[in-house]
Every structure is written in structure tokens, then in C-alpha cells.
Amino acid sequence: MIRLIKILVSLFVVASIALVAGGYLFVQSSNDLWHKSQSFESQVYNVQSGSNLNRVLNDMFILDEIDRFRLRLWFKLDPSTASVRKGHFELNDGMSFADISETLQTAAEYQYRVTIIAGETFKNVWQQLNQSEGLLASEFNESQIIEQLSVEHASMEGLLLPETYFFTSGTNAFDIVQRAHIALKQKLAQEWDNSERPDTPLKNAYDALILASIIEKESGQAAERPLIASVFINRMHANMRLQTDPTVIYGMGDRYDGRIRKKDLREATPYNTYVISGLPPTPIAMASSEAIEAALNPDESKFYYFVAKGAGEHYFSKNLAEHNRAVRKYILKK
Structure with a gap:
């Protein structure tokens, strides 16, 4: 009997050791899997x-x-x-x-991200935001956005700062517009307050934003923006019409098919700077920080004309005769 008890105890000890060892190995394998x-x-x-x-x-x-x-x-x-x-x-x-x-x-x-691209219209930006991954589409239309943001103008055109904005999933598209609008107001106020503006034809910061949007659409090279700005400032000082194609295109709206015809240049829209004097009533696109800076800090020049010569660069002229020669060379290839 005593011998049987010893055998059972031995078996129990062996089983316990085996159970503990097995449990340890299983826990260890679980730890290995976890890490x-x-x-x-x-x-x-x-x-x-x-x-x-x-x-x-x-x-x-x-x-x-x-x-x-x-x-x-x-x-x-x-x-x-x-x-x-x-x-x-x-x-x-x-x-x-x-x-x-x-x-x-x-x-x-x-953090999701969305980039408002300089040169885009508010219509396109709003459509982009409402289709961006991670953003909730907003039911607001432009008029409601203007009301919500207490905007003093009848259009949201140009009133967002082109930058990359980060957000978490579930953010409403309107929240990005609000952030971009606040950023634009801060940037514009800062540049307006810091610019010397000697003898400027720009009456206020909104005028500067309108001009900046035109510079944005006309400039293919960032380095040329202050020089392009000088051309428009010089023309405004001389009471010359700005005669810039992007304003014509903007005034045409959805009718624009990639070409500007002579009748389009003669059409009296509020944005056709071949017909109206001075600036159009609103910006024509979202202007970058650099374009705003250029509008308020233009180069000093005697240029009144410029024409595209390729690769985003322009030829600048001081008078109409020189400009016509540049048009024949770079546009008409004569």
C-alpha cells in the first residue's frame, strides 16, 4: 500500500512538472506570438x-x-x-x-491631408473638399458659407489660402474652408500692414487679393511674379486697361472651351479687363502667399506689357512696338 502511494505521488509530481512545463511553454509561445x-x-x-x-x-x-x-x-x-x-x-x-x-x-x-491648389476656383476647391477621403461632405452652398463665415463679399472666390491642411477622419468639409479662410485673412492682413505701398493704386487689401489672383493665373515661374505685378501696377497708374486673358476666361465661365476668340475679348462682362477699367469685382482664383506678396511688393520697372515665350517664362516690354515684335516672335513664330 505504501509502495502504491509512493508511485501515485511520483506520478502526480511528474504530471505536475509536465503540466507546469507545458503551461510555461504555451505561455512563452503566446508571448513570442504577441511580440x-x-x-x-x-x-x-x-x-x-x-x-x-x-x-x-x-x-x-x-x-x-x-x-x-x-x-x-x-x-x-x-x-x-x-x-x-x-x-x-x-x-x-x-x-x-x-x-x-x-x-x-x-x-x-x-492625420488625413488635403491641398488647396493655388490658381483653382472656389467652385473646384469646394467640389474637391466634398469628395476628399476622410472629410464629411457639407450641405452648405456658397451663399450659406458666406453667411456662416460672415464674409463681407458676395463671392468666396479667392478667400481661401492655398496650403495643405491636416485633419482627422470625420472632419466636415466646411471646417477646412473655415480654416483656410482664417489663414487667408491673417496672411492678407499681415502683408497689407507690412507693405510700404508708396503711391499704390490699390485701395485696400481686397484689391491686393484681386490683383494677386491675376498674378497667380499669369505666372508660370514664381520668380517672375513681382515683375508681372509691376506691369499691372504700371498700367493702373497710367489708367491703362489690364487686358489680361485669365479675367476674360473667368468671365466666360462654363462657356470657355480652351480658346479665346475676338468676340470674347469684346464681350462686356464684369471680368473682361479688355473692356472694363481697373480691377475686376472679385478675385478670379485662389492666390498663393507668394502671389499676395508680389501684389503688395512689386518690382520697380518700366514695363507695361509681357508675352509668354514658353516654359512658363515671359518677355517683358516697355512699349507697344516692342511688345508687338515679341508677339510676332513668340506667339506667331514670325
Whole structure:
């Protein structure tokens, strides 16, 4: 009897040791799985409300039953690792499950970005924003935006600063417009206050913005903007019409098909600077910071004309005869 008891005790000890060793190895393998670098497609993952890490990992990876069991064991051993936050988070190839857990608990939400391009019209920018990934489409139309932002003008044209704006998922498209409008007002006020404006024909900062939008559309080379600005300032001083094609195109609206005809140059629209004197009533596009700076800090020159000569560059002339020769050379190729 005593011998049997000894045998049973020995078997129990051996079984216990085996069980402990097996448990240790299983926990160790679970730990190895938890910290192992994983191969997957880098992505911005949307964690839904009420989710947990177990659900996220099962959604992201094809896991066998053993790995699923190991993860469930891991979450029982350390429940804090299973919690996640609602939102969009960037997960990159090579992360371990531990890295993913930390990211979904402590990292900042993924920042989407959208760029308002200089030279674009408000119509196009508003359409772009309402179709951008991560942004919620707004039901506001232009008139409602003007009312919401307490804009003093009848158009939003030119009233956004072209920059790249970052945002988290679920941001409304109107919020980007509001930020871009505030940025534009700050930039314009700063440049207006800092410019010396000796003998300028520009009556106010809005005039400067209108001119900046024309400079934006006319300039293919950033370095030429102050010189292009000088041409328009010189023409305004001399009471000459600005005669710039982008204003004609803007006045034509959807009728523009890529060509400007003689009848278009003669058409009396509020924006046709071949017909009207001075500046058009509103900007014709979004003007970059550099174009605003050029409008308020033009070069000193005696140029009154310029013509495109290719590669975004222009030939500048002091009088009509010189300008006509440049047109024949660069446009008519004579």
C-alpha cells in the first residue's frame, strides 16, 4: 500500500512538472506570438465603436485556431492589452501585435491631408473638399458659407489660402474652408500692414487679393511674379486697361472651351479687363502667399506689357512696338 502511494505521488509530481512545463511553454509561445513582427499591408485602419483588439486582429489577419487560442489566453492574462480606441490609426508592415495594441491605445489618430491648389476656383476647391477621403461632405452652398463665415463679399472666390491642411477622419468639409479662410485673412492682413505701398493704386487689401489672383493665373515661374505685378501696377497708374486673358476666361465661365476668340475679348462682362477699367469685382482664383506678396511688393520697372515665350517664362516690354515684335516672335513664330 505504501509502495502504491509512493508511485501515485511520483506520478502526480511528474504530471505536475509536465503540466507546469507545458503551461510555461504555451505561455512563452503566446508571448513570442504577441511580440513577433507581422507581415501585412500597411493601412489606415478604422476602429469601430465597441470593438476590441481581438476583433481587430481577426479582421486584419488570417489566424489559425492555435494562434486564436493563444491570443485569447494572452488577453485573459493581460486584459489591458485588449482595449482599443475608436478612430482611424496608421498601422505599418512589420508591427507586432504588441505594437498594434500600443498604437490603438496611445497613438494620435491618423492625420488625413488635403491641398488647396493655388490658381483653382472656389467652385473646384469646394467640389474637391466634398469628395476628399476622410472629410464629411457639407450641405452648405456658397451663399450659406458666406453667411456662416460672415464674409463681407458676395463671392468666396479667392478667400481661401492655398496650403495643405491636416485633419482627422470625420472632419466636415466646411471646417477646412473655415480654416483656410482664417489663414487667408491673417496672411492678407499681415502683408497689407507690412507693405510700404508708396503711391499704390490699390485701395485696400481686397484689391491686393484681386490683383494677386491675376498674378497667380499669369505666372508660370514664381520668380517672375513681382515683375508681372509691376506691369499691372504700371498700367493702373497710367489708367491703362489690364487686358489680361485669365479675367476674360473667368468671365466666360462654363462657356470657355480652351480658346479665346475676338468676340470674347469684346464681350462686356464684369471680368473682361479688355473692356472694363481697373480691377475686376472679385478675385478670379485662389492666390498663393507668394502671389499676395508680389501684389503688395512689386518690382520697380518700366514695363507695361509681357508675352509668354514658353516654359512658363515671359518677355517683358516697355512699349507697344516692342511688345508687338515679341508677339510676332513668340506667339506667331514670325
